[in-house]
Amino acid sequence: MNANFIVMIVVLVIWIGIFLYLLGLDNKLKRIEKKDES
Amino acid sequence: MNLPGSSVSWAAKVLAVTRKDITAEFRTRYAINSILMFALVTLTVISMALGLMTPDSDLMAALFWVILFFAAMSGLAQVFIKEEEAGTALILKLSTEGLVIFFGKLIFNLLLLTVLSVLIVPLFIILLKVTPQNWAVFLIGLVLGDIGLAGATTIIAAIVAKATVKGALFTVLSFPILLPLLMAVIDITKVAFGGGNFGDISTGLQLLVAYDVVMVTVSVMLFDFVWRQ
Amino acid sequence: MWWKILIFAAMSAVIIAAFMTPSPMNPAISLGDADVYRIFYFHVPQAWVAALAFVLSMIFSIKFLKTRDMQYDTKAVLAAKLGLVFAVLATVTGSIFAKMTWGEFWNWAEIREVSIFILLIIYGAYFALRSALPNAETKATLSAVLSILFAVSAVFLIFILPRLYADFSQHPSDSVVDREGQITMGATVAAIFFSSLAVFTALFAWIYNVSLRIAKAYDKNLPEN
Numbered sequence: 426m427n428a429n430f431i432v433m434i435v436v437l438v439i440w441i442g443i444f445l446y447l448l449g450l451d452n453k454l455k456r457i458e459k460k461d462e463s
Numbered sequence: 464m465n466l467p468g469s470s471v472s473w474a475a476k477v478l479a480v481t482r483k484d485i486t487a488e489f490r491t492r493y494a495i496n497s498i499l500m501f502a503l504v505t506l507t508v509i510s511m512a513l514g515l516m517t518p519d520s521d522l523m524a525a526l527f528w529v530i531l532f533f534a535a536m537s538g539l540a541q542v543f544i545k546e547e548e549a550g551t552a553l554i555l556k557l558s559t560e561g562l563v564i565f566f567g568k569l570i571f572n573l574l575l576l577t578v579l580s581v582l583i584v585p586l587f588i589i590l591l592k593v594t595p596q597n598w599a600v601f602l603i604g605l606v607l608g609d610i611g612l613a614g615a616t617t618i619i620a621a622i623v624a625k626a627t628v629k630g631a632l633f634t635v636l637s638f639p640i641l642l643p644l645l646m647a648v649i650d651i652t653k654v655a656f657g658g659g660n661f662g663d664i665s666t667g668l669q670l671l672v673a674y675d676v677v678m679v680t681v682s683v684m685l686f687d688f689v690w691r692q
Numbered sequence: 693m694w695w696k697i698l699i700f701a702a703m704s705a706v707i708i709a710a711f712m713t714p715s716p717m718n719p720a721i722s723l724g725d726a727d728v729y730r731i732f733y734f735h736v737p738q739a740w741v742a743a744l745a746f747v748l749s750m751i752f753s754i755k756f757l758k759t760r761d762m763q764y765d766t767k768a769v770l771a772a773k774l775g776l777v778f779a780v781l782a783t784v785t786g787s788i789f790a791k792m793t794w795g796e797f798w799n800w801a802e803i804r805e806v807s808i809f810i811l812l813i814i815y816g817a818y819f820a821l822r823s824a825l826p827n828a829e830t831k832a833t834l835s836a837v838l839s840i841l842f843a844v845s846a847v848f849l850i851f852i853l854p855r856l857y858a859d860f861s862q863h864p865s866d867s868v869v870d871r872e873g874q875i876t877m878g879a880t881v882a883a884i885f886f887s888s889l890a891v892f893t894a895l896f897a898w899i900y901n902v903s904l905r906i907a908k909a910y911d912k913n914l915p916e917n
Contacts, residue, residue, distance in 0.1 A: 429727055433711035440707060444700050447902060451696070454905045461912055618841070622834050626824035636821060639814045640841055643848035646856055666855065674848055681844050685837045688757055692830045 476559055480567025484542060485574070493545070498538035498575060502583050505530045510590040520656035523593040528608070528649050530587070532641065534579055535612050540633040542568040542617070543624035552624070561690040562683060565617060569679075572613040572620075580605055596658030604651035604664075607671045611644040614675055618682040621689045640678070647671045699898060702891040706733065709884045716881045728792045731785055733884055737892035738782035739804075742811060745775025745896065750843040753836035765832035768839065769822070770903050774896065776815040783808050803853050810849060814842045 488494060509526055546552040555564060584605070588594055595601035616637050623633045647670045654663045661668075710733040717729035752768035755761075786808065791797045799805055821838055825831040 429711045429730075433707060436707050436711075437704065440703055444703075447898065448696065450902050450906070451898075454902065454909060457909050457913075458905070461909070618837070622821070622838060625830055625834065626821065627826065628820075628824045632820060632824055635817045636838065639810060639817060640845045642810065643845055643852045646849075646852050650856065670848070670852055677844060677848075678841075681841065685840060688833055688837050692833055 473563065476563045477566045477570065480559075480564055481570045481574075484568065484571040487545075488571075494538040494541040495575060495578065497541070498534045498579050499582065501537040502530050502534035502579055503586070505533055506583065506586060506590060513591070517592065520593060521653045523591060524652035524656050525649050526591075527587060527652060528645055530583065531576075531579070531608070531612070532645060534583075535576065535616065536634045536637060538575060539572050539613065539616050540620040540623050540629065542571055543620045544629060547624045556690065561687045564690065565621075565683065565686045568620075569613055569617045572617055573609060576609040576613055580609060593656060595652075595655045597655050597660060600659065600661060600664060601652060601655035603668070604648050604655060604671070607668075607675055608644065608648035608651075611648070611671065611675045611678065612641065614682065615640050615644060615678040618686055618689060621686065625689075625692055644671070644674055644678075647674065695894070696898070699891060699894050702887060703895065706884060706888045706891055709880075710734070710888070713880055713884065716878075716885075725792070728789060731789045733888045735782060735785040735789060736885070737889045738778050738785060739808060740889060741892050741896045742775050742779035742782050742808070744893070745771045745778060746811065746814070746846075747843075749775060750839050753839040756832060756836045757840075762828070762832060765836070766907055767904065768836065770900065770907065772815060772818055772839075774900055774903065776812075776819075778896070779808060779811050779815060783812060803856075807849070807853060810846075814846070818842070 509530070543552075546555055616633075619633065619636050619640060623629055623636065626632055647667050650667045651664045651671065654660075654667075710730050715726040715729050716732055717726045749768045749771040752764045752771060756764035756768060786805065787797050790799065790802075790805070818835060818838060822831050822835050825834060
């Protein structure tokens with residue numbers, strides 16, 4: 426459980442957060458774009 | 464007006480614009496006063512702050528251009544701002560092509576800088592007790608530097624004239640544009656103060672000339688976009 | 693859809709590899725803790741993306757001036773905004789690295805620090821001009837002109853700065869490209885580094901794409917005047 430490991434976990438958590446946020450935006454946009462076409 | 468068959472040469476039109484600005488400047492003396500006073504004050508502050516210290520010639524070279532840079536920032540935007548403020552910009556746009564205006568005002572700004580340089584150099588030498596060891600190098604650097612200052616900032620002045628915040632914006636926009644010029648020209652001036660010769664500055668000189676040519680050329684290509692707004 | 697999963701997997705792999713493999717820097721010649729050099733896997737790609745975004749913004753600016761199509765202005769601004777974000781990230785990670793190895797958060801004699809600072813200033817000036825111009829068309833045209841002027845100036849800086857800072861650089865250049873220009877990274881380090889470069893670029897493309905669609909959806913769904 427050294428410093429490297431802890432930093433890695435922190436960075437991974439941050440990355441997962443960013444990724445999920447982007448994915449959420451992307452999906453919300455997909456819904457809006459489908460609505461605009463119909 | 465640009466009537467077909469007009470026999471007025473392009474150069475004559477450019478100089479007419481310059482002459483108009485010079486005449487207007489004589490009446491109000493706004494830009495030249497601003498530039499001179501700014502340079503003088505900066506020079507004085509530096510001189511007093513240094514007191515009895517005699518820092519090395521490299522620092523002096525940098526300080527010399529700091530003074531010129533800020534003095535230029537205080538006065539070179541006036542050429543276009545005064546047209547917008549006086550309401551004459553529209554008439555100017557109708558009277559002749561954009562490039563004539565551009566070069567006319569560029570030459571005017573260059574004249575302002577020349578007057579500034581001629582007055583500041585002796586004062587700089589006297590107050591800060593620095594003398595260029597190699598005058599030829601110093602003068603070449605000064606001339607090319609002034610050309611670069613005027614050449615690169617004329618289009619910026621035109622851009623800023625249309626903006627709302629003007630004064631501070633001119634400095635903010637000009638700084639990244641002038642950075643290569645300042646670095647190259649300070650380097651050359653260091654050599655001039657320190658006593659080198661032309662061999663030492665050959666690369667710097669090439670860069671400086673390239674900068675002057677390229678910046679004016681690019682400005683010429685882009686100027687109409689700015690002017691026609 | 694699969695490429696999003698790929699981005700997730702690739703970035704996660706890079707992060708894990710960056711911290712679980714041996715440090716990219718030889719502990720014998722590193723300043724301070726060799727582990728700090730792991731930041732290199734993230735810091736360099738950020739700076740790369742920031743520069744890429746700047747070039748992209750300039751290309752869109754040129755396209756706008758040629759076609760007068762406002763969508764290019766939107767794209768140019770978007771690229772600039774994202775570029776600014778990555779430039780700030782690169783500056784921050786670089787600063788952290790500087791503090792932990794060379795002892796100071798900032799150092800004006802280090803050419804790369806000066807370069808990223810200038811990039812920040814350029815972005816700042818670009819947005820300052822835009823905010824000072826109320827008319828949309830003027831804003832688009834003048835900031836496009838400015839963008840091109842800055843790009844020209846940046847090219848000169850690329851040539852001038854190395855001349856002035858040749859002796860000063862403390863950036864661990866020997867760990868990436870040695871004096872003959874050959875890449876000296878070990879195979880593992882190279883694999884992680886170039887993967888990181890690729891995934892950061894892909895991430896930038898995705899963020900750019902999402903942001904662009906947000907702008908378009910926003911425009912479309914504004915109540916009609």
